[in-house]
Amino acid sequence: MQLKQDFFEQLPEFYSQVFPLGISNPHWLAWSQDAADLINIDAPSEALLQGLSANAAVDGASYYAQVYSGHQFGGYSPQLGDGRSIILGEALGPQGAWDVALKGGGPTPYSRHGDGRAVMRSAVREFLVSEALHHLHVPTTRALAVIGSDLPVWRETQETAAITVRLAKSHIRFGHFEYFCHSERGAPDKLTQLLNFTIKQHYPELSCDAAGYKAWFTRVVANTAKMIAHWQAKGFAHGVMNTDNMSILGDSFDFGPFAFLDTFKEDFICNHSDPEGRYAFGQQPGIGLWNLQRLAQALSPIIPSDDLVAALNQYQVVLVQEYLTLMRAKFGLVVGDSTEAQDNLDLELMGGFTRLMERNQLDYTNTWRRFGSVDPNANTSALRDDFIDVNGFDTWYQAYQQRLGKVVDVAQWQAERNQVNPKYILRNYLAQEAIVAVEEGNLTPLHELQQVLKNPFNEQAEFAHLAKRPPDWGQGLIMSCSS
Template sequence: MILHHQYAEQLSSLGSYVVPSPLDNMQVELFNHELAQQIGFPIDDISPDQLLAMLHSPSTPFTFKAFAQKYGGHQFGHWNPELGDGRGLLLGELKNQQGYYTDLHLKGAGPTPYSRHADGRAVLRSTIREYIGGEALHALGIPSSRSLCLFSSNTQVLRETAEPGAMMIRTAPSHIRFGHFEYYFYAQQHDKLEQLMDYTIANHFSECANADNPYAELLRQITLRTARMIALWQCHGFVHGVMNTDNMSIHGITFDYGPYAFMDYYDSNAVFNHTDQGGRYAFDQQPGIALWNLNALAHAFSSHCSIDELKDILSQFEPTYLAQYNSIMLLRMGLESTSEHKSCLTTWLDMLASEQRDYTYSFRQLALCDGINLCDSLRDNFIDRRRFDKWWNHYSALRQRSANQSTDLTRLNPVVIPRTHLLQDAIESAELDDFSKTTTLLEATSTPYDKKWDNHDLSKPPATTSAVSLSCSS
């Protein structure tokens, strides 16, 4: 196997080499065989247990050039230059048969120069949440980092309480964040900033190289990808929880899973991060925050782009976001992009909000109807039947005239998502060395449209509509 080290070798001054620090009695609990095949990991030559063993030696291809990246970020709107890979290490890049490179990044690898006196560890709770979250979003068609494997251990890590420590290998096209560019811009290290930009274009955005201004085109592509990703978050009720610029990927993929959650009952103001008292990263704020973050990133491009170029690029966020959002949401309902159909969608969401109906369950029940024959399970989901009947009659008439009338909506509306209570149930079992619930939930969220889950317990909304509050700590 050839593991490349392009970032570490070409941008060695933008971070530090660090040898991973294994945990006690590490065991392979999850391994993503499908992903391994896609990214070119030689599973026939290196078994998961052999991979684990190689992480214990400082001289294997996975460890001898392990690299901690330096970056900064705007955290809750405030600039913080004292960031970087405080618990993660870029092991290298893997090249598949199609010639695409994928980062292998070890999370929970121990202290680095950027740990800020922390232990550099991750806990089992957060690694399970990230592993399942990434696979779930991928299955929903939402771009995301993904996990190759998860290792448990006997090491106890102190957070709010003592928890089992764990490690995972995360994959992504790269681990370059908005905060990478911001750091070298604010540090006035313009030579390193340009080196980073040129590396990014050459290795990840080669289509920008022949543009009149490659740097402007790079920012444009980041903007468009981000807009489309955020639209998909909004379509599926996903709340990231902590959209700091150091948690934003230049590839427009969901990145750095912390206090994320999928909404249960529909609440446009939903906040799940208990430290976000002001609701900065609430569900309905995510599009605006994404644009705010892109504006922060654009400052780092100001030496390479004119003010008019930057304004033009940022102005493309909103129409791109709206086009993606409206297209997906209307298609999920078998409707078209007309003002009348959009009004029907708005009324549907208003009904979900006013009656605190479960977002995913309601869309799935709607999908199980054919737009003509009303399912009792959908109607019975609402208290104000008079309002619902009026809406249904309008929707049914629109659906029958729609070009999307014959679309199978069950292929667009998931039955299973990684709900917070399901994740917590799996985590509590895993902490007792029982990963059966984890693997079942992983299977279900990786096949979220399959009708076999419709009558399964994993498809049911939680019994209570009480608010969920999650911690950032991992």
């Protein structure tokens, strides 16, 4: 693993150097070769295990924790920072450089009296969701590995520490710009320095001047909108959309009490610490814009307000168009030149279907997967039997067939639906079952689940039980932020 240190060398006031603390009896719990290929690692090794568990130095690593601030549940926190994540540097690979971070590597100056550790259950969940989202074609950070240990840590009860090795094209967050927007911290000079670095590293086709800044912020708005459109189409609830958890690249980032929808609920809350539903599933598009507005405020010392507003005005446009593209693929709808009238009709058709799903308490993923067995030319649909409100479904289905038109090759149409509507998602109860098995010393369920999630659109008949609706205890699990 070849490391470079652009952030460390060019932005010395944007982090604190801190060395991780090793964990006892380190051992591989999970490994993603797909992620390893991104940074030219052929296979896990004992030397790599010792280095990534912080029991030995990694060649070329600088070890630092970044400082930033952010809006958490709507309130501004003036200083946050990497409380349990320590970055080694940027690893070179065939597709560019990736930050390598040890999440759970011990305390940093930003731990706020915490121990800087991650517990095994949260480390496994972060690993699984990072890789699951990637294979669902959702923009995301990646996870190279989970390293377990016998080091005891205390949360509600005694647990064991683990480290998730995270890969990110960048760890720069909205909160970085919020931290340096205050005059006592050197704004606008520090803001300009950070912005120029971000553009040169991640948007090199843009210039570091007024025109480039406007184009850059427009790109950030668009990338964020596209990411959230993917969340809504895939039924993914992030759970903690604080501005310090928002990537400047529009990648899904910092996973805590996330969940994929089981039974469809627009107001589904996956975070035990969010009883008012600020970050409920259906609120995510609005929160994305709110977070971008906070970023715009932070950038106002160096980017004219007219440019910021113009970019923000594109958020809904991009979000809707990306969502329409994704959902039309799920429904099998074809559109030529998209018009506002056609878009509105399609949005109403889509909304009608999700409202039917909610009223009939249907499983989000499994209902979409059923489109792969639908004959769209038939007078009745195989989907009809899933609905209690058959009259409501029949009315919707007639409108859907009228919009769809005659399908010439039904088999091809069905196959295409199965290429965009996954059979397998990371259901919370499956993650929990894998975690319990790991606690008992059995890694097989975890590795099988990882393998299934690598191919979410394939039938994988031997694992069909992993596509079933959750049992009663696993339906709509709400998780805590504890890790």
